[in-house]
Amino acid sequence: xxxxxxxxxxxxxxxxxxxxxxxxxxxxxxxxxxxxxxxxxxxxxxxxxxxxxxxxxxxxxxxxxxxxxxxxxxxxxxxxxxxxxxxxxxxxxxxxxxxxxxxxxxxxxxxxxxxxxxxxxxxxxxxxxxxxxxxxxxxxxxxxxxxxxxxxxxxxxxxxxxxxxxxxx
Amino acid sequence: xxxxxxxxxxxxxxxxxxxxxxxxxxxxxxxxxxxxxxxxxxxxxxxxxxxxxxxxxxxxxxxxxxxxxxxxxxxxxxxxxxxxxxxxxxxxxxxxxxxxxxxxxxxxxxxxxxxxxxxxxxxxxxxxxxxxxxxxxxxxxxxxxxxxxxxxxxxxxxxxxxxxxxxxxxxxxxxxxxxxxxxxxx
Numbered sequence: 200x201x202x203x204x205x206x207x208x209x210x211x212x213x214x215x216x217x218x219x220x221x222x223x224x225x226x227x228x229x230x231x232x233x234x235x236x237x238x239x240x241x242x243x244x245x246x247x248x249x250x251x252x253x254x255x256x257x258x259x260x261x262x263x264x265x266x267x268x269x270x271x272x273x274x275x276x277x278x279x280x281x282x283x284x285x286x287x288x289x290x291x292x293x294x295x296x297x298x299x300x301x302x303x304x305x306x307x308x309x310x311x312x313x314x315x316x317x318x319x320x321x322x323x324x325x326x327x328x329x330x331x332x333x334x335x336x337x338x339x340x341x342x343x344x345x346x347x348x349x350x351x352x353x354x355x356x357x358x359x360x361x362x363x364x365x366x367x368x
Numbered sequence: 369x370x371x372x373x374x375x376x377x378x379x380x381x382x383x384x385x386x387x388x389x390x391x392x393x394x395x396x397x398x399x400x401x402x403x404x405x406x407x408x409x410x411x412x413x414x415x416x417x418x419x420x421x422x423x424x425x426x427x428x429x430x431x432x433x434x435x436x437x438x439x440x441x442x443x444x445x446x447x448x449x450x451x452x453x454x455x456x457x458x459x460x461x462x463x464x465x466x467x468x469x470x471x472x473x474x475x476x477x478x479x480x481x482x483x484x485x486x487x488x489x490x491x492x493x494x495x496x497x498x499x500x501x502x503x504x505x506x507x508x509x510x511x512x513x514x515x516x517x518x519x520x521x522x523x524x525x526x527x528x529x530x531x532x533x534x535x536x537x538x539x540x541x542x543x544x545x546x547x548x549x550x551x552x553x554x
Contacts, residue, residue, distance in 0.1 A: 232549035
């Protein structure tokens with residue numbers, strides 16, 4: 200049994216995919232669309248205010264998810280587009296890239312959505328997002344002073360996230 | 369890159385940092401004892417333990433998902449198996465079994481032969497209505513709620529009340545679909 204979590208995070212971080220500092224920004228949302236965390240490393244262009252920006256990002260993912268599930272050629276039974284899905288139903292995407300950036304996405308069954316935006320040539324970041332999820336568990340969820348569903352204000356989490364992201368992207 | 373498969377409860381239990389089992393048992397005992405002193409009513413203590421468990425459960429589920437690599441369960445049957453085989457092993461070091469399914473697969477029993485919470489415990493006559501391990505039912509309820517399953521968890525058998533095992537009845541009330549959380553005109 201385990202309490203008072205050790206500071207050691209297992210499994211150890213996956214090996215960096217590409218070297219250099221390529222990460223642009225990171226979002227963490229919960230199921231209710233509340234932005235728990237927004238970190239920015241390199242974002243020259245900003246057109247919206249933060250609230251609009253977060254909402255747009257969440258909406259993009261939500262719609263993209265239902266579209267990808269709708270287009271899935273392998274599953275016979277599926278609901279109409281836009282009809283809420285039960286968790287676990289349908290497929291889910293894990294990244295897309297454009298000519299200027301790559302967005303990697305992970306959603307846990309508990310509804311936490313992790314989004315990392317990086318340089319378009321970054322490799323597969325699924326393991327990295329899993330590692331970030333472990334960081335979140337260790338430094339946020341296990342912090343008794345943190346109340347679930349509120350924005351994350353944890354210096355140690357931010358520091359280790361910054362450090363880790365610098366090493367991957 | 370092939371995704372790593374789910375890890376077994378044993379593997380996670382072996383790699384996790386643990387505390388001494390007796391310290392754990394005694395700490396839990398002290399909490400229940402204190403609640404009994406503070407709240408006086410056994411019913412209130414049951415409620416409070418359940419609430420504490422719920423608060424634990426809504427956090428614990430993330431740790432569970434992060435460490436176990438379990439992906440989404442197909443149905444409630446699989447969910448119950450995962451709780452019994454992986455969840456209990458990972459956090460308490462014991463395994464439970466799942467039995468007594470009803471016909472539509474929405475209600476089952478999780479049976480614990482071995483329960484580290486109750487070592488050294490005897491219920492005095494004044495506390496016969498106490499569900500000593502009520503924290504566990506709260507944990508399960510809280511954790512399942514975070515993965516969109518509303519459940520009702522009750523004790524069917526309790527060794528401290530003279531039964532031969534601990535049996536938790538888990539009833540799936542409904543699965544909550546994921547909806548777009550913002551209103552259109554916001």
